[in-house]
Amino acid sequence: xxxxxxxxxxxxxxxxxxxxxAFNALHTFLYTPNEITHxxxxxxxxxxxxxxxxxxxxxxxxxxxxxxxxxxxQHYLAIGEINAVSSGFFxxxxxxxxxxxxxxxxxxxxxxxxxxVGLAVEFLxxxxxxxxxxxxxxxxxxxxxxxxxxxxxLWMLTIAxxxxxxxxxxxxxxxxxxxxxxxxxxxxxxxFAYPTWMSGDKVWVAGAQERANExxxxxxxxxxxxxxxxxxxAQNKSMGYExxxxxxxxxxxxxxxxxxxxxxxxALILIFSKIASWRIMLxxxxxxxxxxxIFNGVVDAxxxxxxxxxxxxxxxxxxxxxxxGGLAFGIVFMATDPVTGSQTxxxxxxxxxxxxxxxxMIRVFNPAYPEGVMLAILLMNVFAPTIDHxxxxxxxxxxxxxxxxxxx
Amino acid sequence: MGLLSKKDTKLILDPLSDDNPITIQVLGICSALAITxxxxxxxxxxxxxxxxxxxxxxxxxxxxxxxxSKIRIIVQLIxxxxxxxxxxxxxxxxxxELSKELSVxxxxxxxxxxxxGRFEAFALGNGPWRSFLDGVGNALGYGxxxxxxxxxxELLGSxxxxxxxxxxxxxxxxGLYAIGYENNGFMVLPPMALIVxxxxxxxxxxxxKALIEDH
Numbered sequence: 001x002x003x004x005x006x007x008x009x010x011x012x013x014x015x016x017x018x019x020x021x022a023f024n025a026l027h028t029f030l031y032t033p034n035e036i037t038h039x040x041x042x043x044x045x046x047x048x049x050x051x052x053x054x055x056x057x058x059x060x061x062x063x064x065x066x067x068x069x070x071x072x073x074q075h076y077l078a079i080g081e082i083n084a085v086s087s088g089f090f091x092x093x094x095x096x097x098x099x100x101x102x103x104x105x106x107x108x109x110x111x112x113x114x115x116x117v118g119l120a121v122e123f124l125x126x127x128x129x130x131x132x133x134x135x136x137x138x139x140x141x142x143x144x145x146x147x148x149x150x151x152x153x154l155w156m157l158t159i160a161x162x163x164x165x166x167x168x169x170x171x172x173x174x175x176x177x178x179x180x181x182x183x184x185x186x187x188x189x190x191x192f193a194y195p196t197w198m199s200g201d202k203v204w205v206a207g208a209q210e211r212a213n214e215x216x217x218x219x220x221x222x223x224x225x226x227x228x229x230x231x232x233x234a235q236n237k238s239m240g241y242e243x244x245x246x247x248x249x250x251x252x253x254x255x256x257x258x259x260x261x262x263x264x265x266x267a268l269i270l271i272f273s274k275i276a277s278w279r280i281m282l283x284x285x286x287x288x289x290x291x292x293x294i295f296n297g298v299v300d301a302x303x304x305x306x307x308x309x310x311x312x313x314x315x316x317x318x319x320x321x322x323x324x325g326g327l328a329f330g331i332v333f334m335a336t337d338p339v340t341g342s343q344t345x346x347x348x349x350x351x352x353x354x355x356x357x358x359x360x361m362i363r364v365f366n367p368a369y370p371e372g373v374m375l376a377i378l379l380m381n382v383f384a385p386t387i388d389h390x391x392x393x394x395x396x397x398x399x400x401x402x403x404x405x406x407x408x
Numbered sequence: 409m410g411l412l413s414k415k416d417t418k419l420i421l422d423p424l425s426d427d428n429p430i431t432i433q434v435l436g437i438c439s440a441l442a443i444t445x446x447x448x449x450x451x452x453x454x455x456x457x458x459x460x461x462x463x464x465x466x467x468x469x470x471x472x473x474x475x476x477s478k479i480r481i482i483v484q485l486i487x488x489x490x491x492x493x494x495x496x497x498x499x500x501x502x503x504x505e506l507s508k509e510l511s512v513x514x515x516x517x518x519x520x521x522x523x524x525g526r527f528e529a530f531a532l533g534n535g536p537w538r539s540f541l542d543g544v545g546n547a548l549g550y551g552x553x554x555x556x557x558x559x560x561x562e563l564l565g566s567x568x569x570x571x572x573x574x575x576x577x578x579x580x581x582x583g584l585y586a587i588g589y590e591n592n593g594f595m596v597l598p599p600m601a602l603i604v605x606x607x608x609x610x611x612x613x614x615x616x617k618a619l620i621e622d623h
Contacts, residue, residue: 153588167603171610193594 021126025133053138055273059266060142060333063256065100066249068107070259071150072099074252075106075206089248089261103150106206107255110145113154117161118144125170136175136182136339137165143183143333146256147326147374148190149203156194160186180381181340184330184374191374199370204228204252228252229324233312234367246323257329260322267332276336279345280352284331285322287356292318295364313364321360330373331355340381344391351387355380412541419541423549430553431609432619435521440554441601443513447570450558452499452506454551456514458544460491461523465543468531475532484527485518492517522550557604565595 007027014020073094076082082099085091118137126133144161164186169178191198202208229241229251241251249259257263270276295314298304304311322328335341335355342351355376362372369375412420429435443449467487468475475483496514499507507514517523526546531539562568567575567584576583578591594600613619 155588156590159592167606171606189594192597193592194590195593197590 018127018130021130021132022123025123025126025135050135050138052275053135055275056139056270056333057142059269060146060256062262062265063146063259063329064107064111064142066259066262067146067150067255068103069094069096069099070103070249071106071206071255072096072102073250074204075102078205078208085245085248085250088244091250094250102206106150107145109154110148110150110152110157110255111142113157114144114161115141117158118165121162121165121170125166125174131174134175136169136178140164140182140186144186147183147187147254147329149198150206150255151203151208152190152197156190156197160190160193163189176339178339179385180378181334181337184334184378184381187371187374188378191371199231199368201228201231204254228370230313230363230370233316233324234309234370243320243323246320251324254326254329257326260328263328263332270332270336276332277338277341277348279348280336280341280355281331283349283352284335284356284359287353287358288322288327288331288360289318289356290353291357291360292316292321295360309367310364313367321363325363325373326371327356327359327373330359330377335377335380340384342384342387342391344388347384347387347391350391351380351384354383416538416541419538420545420548423542423546424552425549425612426616426619428549428553428612429522429525429546430550430605431612433522433525435525436550437602437605439513439516439520440550440557440605441598443510444554444558444601445561445565445596446509447555447558447562449506449510450554451551452503452510453513454547454554456495456499457517457520457522457550458547459495460488460517461526461543461547462540463543464488464491464523465526465531465539466536468527469534469536469539472532480532481524484524488518488523488527522546553605553608556608557601560604561595561601564592565600567591 004027007023011020011023011027014023073082073085073096076099077084082093082096085093115137118141122133122137144157144164148157164182168180168182168185169175172178187198197203229246245251247260249262251258267276267281271278271281295316296318299311299315304314306315308314316324331352335352342348355373358376358379359373362369362375364372366372423429426432430437430440439453443453464487468484471483492515495517496507499510499514526543530542534542559569562570563574567573567578573583575589576585578585
């Protein structure tokens with residue numbers, strides 16, 4: 001008896017009982033159900049919600065694997081065991097087994113905790129509420145480990161995931177009803193609850209915090225400095241990384257957000273499978289560029305001198321802004337969330353534009369919140385229904401006017 | 409029949425649960441968010457509101473037949489302002505530190521919707537004894553929520569209760585902190601107070617389905 005059959009038997013056995021949704025979810029997650037609708041005409045499509053979500057996860061896998069390599073690379077680089085990359089994207093210093101093993105050791109627990117806790121909460125709510133398990137957590141569970149620092153303690157992640165799933169999603173009615181992107185809710189919770197673990201120069205490289213503790217205890221070791229580019233720029237220091245390093249992603253940062261090139265590949269997968277909206281991605285990039293150009297213009301016009309606290313970030317060329325921080329990752333994988341984003345085409349342009357625009361603005365004007373893209377997306381999530389409402393109203397008005405002219 | 413008749417007891421007990429000013433009527437939220445980061449200010453605030461609302465309700469009730477209805481809001485404001493100033497001065501005289509901590513929020517009791525709401529809805533139409541009970545009951549209902557929110561916010565946000573380090577010392581890493589526990593900084597911020605109040609409302613409504621409005 002195969003796994004499919006035994007799952008089916010289990011499902012039938014528990015039908016109508018409390019635990020039924022849990023077995024049903026396991027069954028349909030792994031296999032297409034045996035039974036089909038019995039009456040009426042129906043169309044069978046393979047890309048249901050689960051397939052859609054799986055595609056998004058596939059698009060994120062390159063970022064995850066790169067994130068593992070990068071976690072190891074940054075760690076070994078910081079303690080001086082390997083040299084910095086020297087020969088482009090396929091540098092041998094980067095793609096080493098030891099990097100991957102160390103990174104996997106650090107990153108896989110994040111993935112496991114994220115999925116384990118998140119799905120446990122989902123199953124619990126499904127059983128209590130007596131509805132089917134919703135698959136909404138599949139994507140969130142993958143996003144979460146990619147947007148946190150590699151050294152985040154697992155118990156903090158656990159609390160944040162419970163908070164994000166319950167307060168960010170279940171209280172609104174579960175998958176498809178949430179106002180805010182759950183993954184970003186989780187990150188925002190971590191950011192405000194445990195700021196010392198989510199910002200600064202000690203969290204982005206594995207082992208930096210322990211090293212700092214050892215130093216404080218008087219041990220003779222070299223300190224690890226793992227400042228992100230945004231952190232350095234906010235203090236008017238030079239960023240210290242080559243442009244190509246930033247594009248390839250050999251820089252400290254949250255686990256999966258550093259590699260712009262792999263995020264672009266993910267974006268292409270999402271656009272060609274028609275899962276994410278290219279309008280949102282494009283308009284968000286335009287928004288970021290516009291804001292970047294305005295700041296560059298301010299610097300060029302000489303309205304701000306190099307002594308100002310904003311100088312470092314304002315003078316950063318606009319196209320550099322696109323590659324540093326989580327901007328690219330946020331735009332591609334989180335701004336495009338179909339549930340929390342705008343639904344109308346015109347609305348998507350407005351929604352995306354302001355995400356890019358506000359990200360850069362927050363990033364520059366408030367160095368305490370370096371990850372402007374998180375706050376910008378959450379803010380625009382809140383406004384998305386309003387934008388849609390006015391787009392629809394405007395459309396109705398225009399068509400009414402057209403009707404009037406004809407009648408006269 | 410004891411000291412309180414059944415009807416009178418209801419005046420005190422209803423606002424504590426099924427007719428709570430914060431969780432059911434959703435009044436007086438601003439102060440509930442602003443001063444509940446610690447337990448002590450929450451309790452002082454609760455006591456202040458019990459004083460102002462209890463006495464205020466009696467005063468308004470005594471005057472209810474002579475207040476011209478056109479200027480009743482002004483009269484109510486004068487009564488509540490007088491009482492709030494008394495509370496403010498007492499705090500300044502005997503608990504200066506605390507009064508500094510509560511800053512404008514004692515003064516802002518004047519604008520607490522619960523107080524004007526009870527004046528309007530109850531004291532203007534009922535005798536002084538029943539008005540007193542109603543005032544104390546509603547203020548207690550308000551206070552209970554404040555204290556519950558303050559308890560969780562101080563415990564999880566600062567790791568203390570009334571300033572005592574119940575979870576250990578966060579700087580010297582003793583107690584829970586020795587095994588890596590850290591305070592939740594989000595708890596100290598006002599948005600979290602709103603979420604905690606929301607969770608209380610959630611718990612209350614899932615225990616008593618009659619409270620759920622149907623739209």
